[in-house]
Amino acid sequence: MSTEATTVHGHGPAPGIMRWITTTNHKDIGTLYLTFSFIMLFVGGAMAMVIRSELAQPGLQIVNPDFFNQMMTLHGLVMIFGVLMPALVGFANWLVPMQVGAPDMALPRLNNWSFWLLVAGMSMLLSTLLMPGGAMEMGWTMYAPQSLQTPFSFAFSIFSIHLMGISSILGSINIIATILNLRAPGMKLLKMPLFCWSWFVTAFLLIVIMPVLAGGVTMLLFDRFFGTSFFDAAGGGSPVLFQHVFWFFGHPEVYVMILPAFGIISEIIPTFSRKPIFGYTAMVYALACISFISFAVWAHHMFTSGMPTAANLFFMYASMLIAVPTGIKIFNWIATMWRGSLTFETPMLFATGFIVTFTIGGFTGVMMALVPADFQYHNSYFIVAHFHYVLAGGTLMALFGGIYYWLPKWTGHMYLERLGKTHFWLTIISLNVLFFPQHFLGLAGMPRRVPDYALQFTDFNLISSIGAFVFGASQLLFLYNVVRTVHRGKQATDRVWEGAHGLEWTVPSPAPYHTFQEAPDVK
Ligand code: CU1
Secondary structure, X not given: OOOOOOOOOOOOOOOOHHHHHHOOOHXXXXXXXXXXXXXXXXXXXXXXXXXXXXXXXXXXOOOOHHHHHHHHHHHHHHHHHHXXXXXXXXXXXXXXXXXXXXXXXXXXXXXXXXXXXXXXXXXXXXXXXXXOOOOOOOOOOXXXXXXXXXXXXXXXXXXXXXXXXXXXXXXXXXXXXXXXXXXXXXXXXXXXXXXXXXXXXXXXXXXXXXXXXXXXXXXXXXXXXXXXXXOOHHHOOOHHHHHHHHHHHHHHXXXXXXXXXXXXXXXXXXXXHOXXXXXXXXXXXXXXXXXXXXXXXXXXXXXXXXXXXXXXXXXXXXXXXXXXXXXXXXXXXXXXXXXXXXXXXXXXXXXXXXXXHHHHHHHHHHXXXXXXXXXXXXXXXXXXXXXXXXXXXXXXXXXXXXXXXXXXXXXXXXXXXXXXXXXXXXXXXXXXHHHHHHHHHHHOOOEOOOOOXXXXXXXXXXHHHHHHHHHHHHHHHHHHHHHHHHHHOEEOOOOOOOOHHHOOOOOOOOOOOOOOOOOOOOO
16 A cells, blocks of 8 residues: 555654554545445445345245345445445545645544544444344335334434444545645646545535434434434324435435546546546536535425425426536536547446446436326336446446556556456446346336335346346456555556546646647657
């Protein structure tokens, strides 16, 4: 790993394991986040394998329904709070200081605290599996009234969500403070690389939504353990109110997981196109626009909850509006590639794969935004297919691409290119085998979150499960490649990707004078 582990306080790094526990160095903390996320990917992935094993055949054969529900709930929470968010924060730690020309994050000790709070929170969440009654079973959305009938361990799940929320808020404060206060002279906001911009916007989203989630789950805690009735109809409360509170957090949370992924893609594509990003300023405003509108669309998750038609229509139109700035971003990535000197090393394969699979998820999102159509899709496997195209086909692909792209910079070693390409092709094919049939299952009426199903759903479920096993096994290639790179990859050169005009590593996307300049010659 990085050899420059000196802290900003001028002391040398602590010896041995204490270095990693006490570190305030942004690169060390970035490595910690990424390593933690990598471990959680296999934990959450193992839960997905349990789910798909059970669903490979109709009937109950592997696990009992209670355990299935616990796996389904924890899979969601682990993937969101343990894998995608920590990985993106890991990228922020590594890249934001380097991209704005800062010596470290603005608040290095807080940075260390953010990481270890996350570890404490996630450990507590996983420990609920071992408690009497097991972990919670109502899905990561924790809808009342089911969540008011949960085992004792629910209190610990809520506390773990509080810990992880505090971790996210502190991390976001650090990113905003770094970007606003520690930019090098001449690094104007509208000259920052797009990855920095994506995290700058995301950090504000997190600071707004995390307290809302904390408030919501605290009210659940009070209803469940202290006799209040915020969400309990029997005491005059409203279960639908919980859905409003939850999705006011939950929808922007989706953008927390995708905007930094957009940032990663916006760095990779210019490098492998040997051109500056097309439409830099439009990309920045699109990010801001998406995050702004994301606060006005939460009830598109609740069209069937009995809202007035006028409200349904408002949330339908607002949701469809988000397709505009998102479309601008997709267009600009493709325009960046247009007439570029393209090469397709592993990071670029993942970036182009991202555009395809993420866009499929985007299109099904537009389908579900339509109120009358959503009545058909609601609570069906179609929804599962949709958000896995966005989160696995989108964010996870961007993370893989980003790791391959920056690993030589971070470790000084080169990964195995052929193995990386094999990982990409196995991943993209198995991902589609895994998730595409789920659209058909949902349209044919298979509900989500069930351990058993009617016989007519057997074939597509089996195909989906086979895709899942191949997808899971493919990630072992990635694990091997990364570990091997860190330990004994061959020396990386200064300009691994041979990007023209210094468009490499930390600065591919700053604003050029204008975006129509000719593609520069390679060499
Ligand atoms: Cu949403």
